[in-house]
Amino acid sequence: MANMLSLRGVDKVFASGAQALGGLDLDVREGEFLSLLGPSGCGKSTALRMIAGLAQPTRGAIEWRAGRPEVGFVFQDAVLMPWATVFDNVWLPLRLAGLSRAQSSSKIEAALELVGLHGFANAYPRELSGGMKMRVSIARALALRPALLLMDEPFAALDEITRQKLNDDLMRLKQELSATVIFVTHSVFESVYLSDRIAVFSSRPGRVAAEIEVSASTPRNDEFRLSPLYAQACKKASDALHAAMGEA
Amino acid sequence: MRRSFTDYALPVFVFLAMIGIWEAVVRINAIPPYVLPAPSLIGATLVNDWETLSGSLLVTLRITFEALFAATIGGVALAILFARSRWIERSFFPLAVVLQVTPIVAIAPLLLVYLEANTAVLVCAFLVAFFPILSNMALGLASADHNLIDLFELYKASRWKQLILLRLPSALPYFLGGLRIAGGLALIGAIVAEIAAGSAGQGAGLAFRIVEAGFRLNIPRMFAALALISASGVLIYLTFTLLSWALLSRWHDSSRERGV
Numbered sequence: 001m002a003n004m005l006s007l008r009g010v011d012k013v014f015a016s017g018a019q020a021l022g023g024l025d026l027d028v029r030e031g032e033f034l035s036l037l038g039p040s041g042c043g044k045s046t047a048l049r050m051i052a053g054l055a056q057p058t059r060g061a062i063e064w065r066a067g068r069p070e071v072g073f074v075f076q077d078a079v080l081m082p083w084a085t086v087f088d089n090v091w092l093p094l095r096l097a098g099l100s101r102a103q104s105s106s107k108i109e110a111a112l113e114l115v116g117l118h119g120f121a122n123a124y125p126r127e128l129s130g131g132m133k134m135r136v137s138i139a140r141a142l143a144l145r146p147a148l149l150l151m152d153e154p155f156a157a158l159d160e161i162t163r164q165k166l167n168d169d170l171m172r173l174k175q176e177l178s179a180t181v182i183f184v185t186h187s188v189f190e191s192v193y194l195s196d197r198i199a200v201f202s203s204r205p206g207r208v209a210a211e212i213e214v215s216a217s218t219p220r221n222d223e224f225r226l227s228p229l230y231a232q233a234c235k236k237a238s239d240a241l242h243a244a245m246g247e248a
Numbered sequence: 249m250r251r252s253f254t255d256y257a258l259p260v261f262v263f264l265a266m267i268g269i270w271e272a273v274v275r276i277n278a279i280p281p282y283v284l285p286a287p288s289l290i291g292a293t294l295v296n297d298w299e300t301l302s303g304s305l306l307v308t309l310r311i312t313f314e315a316l317f318a319a320t321i322g323g324v325a326l327a328i329l330f331a332r333s334r335w336i337e338r339s340f341f342p343l344a345v346v347l348q349v350t351p352i353v354a355i356a357p358l359l360l361v362y363l364e365a366n367t368a369v370l371v372c373a374f375l376v377a378f379f380p381i382l383s384n385m386a387l388g389l390a391s392a393d394h395n396l397i398d399l400f401e402l403y404k405a406s407r408w409k410q411l412i413l414l415r416l417p418s419a420l421p422y423f424l425g426g427l428r429i430a431g432g433l434a435l436i437g438a439i440v441a442e443i444a445a446g447s448a449g450q451g452a453g454l455a456f457r458i459v460e461a462g463f464r465l466n467i468p469r470m471f472a473a474l475a476l477i478s479a480s481g482v483l484i485y486l487t488f489t490l491l492s493w494a495l496l497s498r499w500h501d502s503s504r505e506r507g508v
Contacts, residue, residue, distance in 0.1 A: 049398075052402055053402070054398050054401060054402060071402065073398075073399065073402050075395045075398075075399075077395065079393060079395040079396055079399060081396065081413075081414070081417065082499045082500065083417045083420070083499045083500075084417075084499075092399075092403070092413070093403050095413070096400070096403040096404070096405045096409060096413075097403070124498055124499050125499070126499060126501075
């Protein structure tokens with residue numbers, strides 16, 4: 001698989017003098033599900049923000065094979081506009097791209113359909129549960145059918161049951177949309193369950209300490225969760241994480 | 249906003265009881281009206297002098313709302329300017345604070361020197377109403393969710409789009425809070441300035457009626473004018489509270505009952 005983008009020797013030093021990233025090298029392949037796994041404060045979110053173009057590297061470069069494609073971003077919280085209905089929240093990316101309500105309508109309905117929120121278009125965010133808000137947030141990120149979906153610990157604040165359901169839905173969505181996904185998490189189990197590949201970060205300064213390949217072809221379901229392959233990958237990722245944290 | 253009957257009945261009952269006690273005290277002690285008029289006499293004065301008083305009420309209300317309107321336009325516009333440029337904010341905010349902390353009673357006579365009486369009263373009311381709108385609006389514009397700002401940046405939204413679709417809606421609850429305060433303050437500003445102007449022999453607002461009635465020892469009319477001013481203040485407050493509820497009830501926590 002070709003690389004979609006490559007981070008080369010990326011440093012990030014904040015104005016406060018704190019160094020978030022030091023010498024980060026990372027390739028992201030076209031169509032893969034890549035997890036960035038690491039302890040909090042290791043700079044994995046900063047790396048994600050740079051890929052989104054929301055932060056600039058202090059040194060080093062981000063190289064895109066074919067320019068930055070359409071990007072969708074899902075934050076740790078749902079980050080919805082509380083004054084707008086579900087429909088209007090999902091409309092936002094389309095609206096900012098210059099599409100009218102009528103022009104966007106079918107796309108919005110389709111995005112809501114994808115995340116299982118059909119019939120909630122006129123609800124306000126505060127009328128929804130945490131999991132449903134996150135679904136709206138994902139629908140918004142998918143509205144423009146991005147080639148690259150960036151997710152910053154999106155399910156960290158949700159309960160285990162909701163989280164598992166959303167993980168399964170995410171796998172299904174990725175299949176349907178054939179997008180590249182970069183997923184930031186601090187959960188070993190979540191990263192192994194979801195990913196084709198895991199980049200384990202060490203902290204202070206943040207960089208990739210290890211890369212772990214999980215089988216790219218195996219379907220992700222309950223069977224996978226009970227398979228030896230899953231257990232092995234979890235052990236590998238967990239060991240790599242401990243090694244990375246030991247270094248720091 | 250579903251309230252039980254007692255929620256409304258209790259304050260009304262307390263209010264009526266106070267009026268009743270007042271009436272009783274005046275009658276039992278036979279207090280002369282030039283010392284303390286009974287509520288019934290104040291009511292009668294309101295009816296008898298309605299022609300004079302209603303004219304003055306309109307004058308005062310007009311000044312109040314003109315000032316409030318100007319303060320809203322000015323405050324919102326300046327807050328948007330502040331949000332655009334740190335330098336403009338740094339340069340002008342101290343000036344706004346100076347205007348705010350200087351008592352309006354002290355500025356009024358000076359304004360009366362430079363301006364025609366009606367304009368001076370309007371400017372005074374404007375000055376006191378302006379600051380709460382400016383400061384609340386500036387706070388509101390600055391408190392847009394940072395993640396949402398990132399999102400707008402991600403989708404390459406222009407600053408104009410960001411203002412219209414993100415910062416203004418975020419600021420709405422703050423603005424409405426400011427408007428509620430400014431409404432009351434505009435009335436106070438108008439009254440204070442009218443008193444300053446009235447003693448110079450100008451104006452025909454409610455405050456002027458109070459001063460005039462005072463000179464004539466017409467105490468019931470003083471109370472009647474006072475009652476009108478209070479009622480106006482309460483009505484202004486209620487109007488903006490209702491407006492706030494109408495605009496925010498669907499999404500903002502301030503107008504939501506906690507689900508206990």
